[in-house]
Amino acid sequence: MTVTILCGGPIGVEFAGAFADLVRRALKLDYQIEVNDFLITLINPVIAC
Secondary structure, eight states: OEEEEEOOSHHHHHHHHHHHHHIIIIIHHHHOOOGGGOEEEEEOOOOOO
8 A cells, every 4th residue: 555645844744654653553453464565655846936
């Protein structure tokens, strides 16, 4: 499963960390999934002025 988080500023980084923690702890125990099957991609778009 791939999760993409757009706008990787401080909030995006916090969200990615919280989601990774959720996957590693709750989802792994409750759903017996492989943690290595998850990919979290953080995208920080650059707007040219």
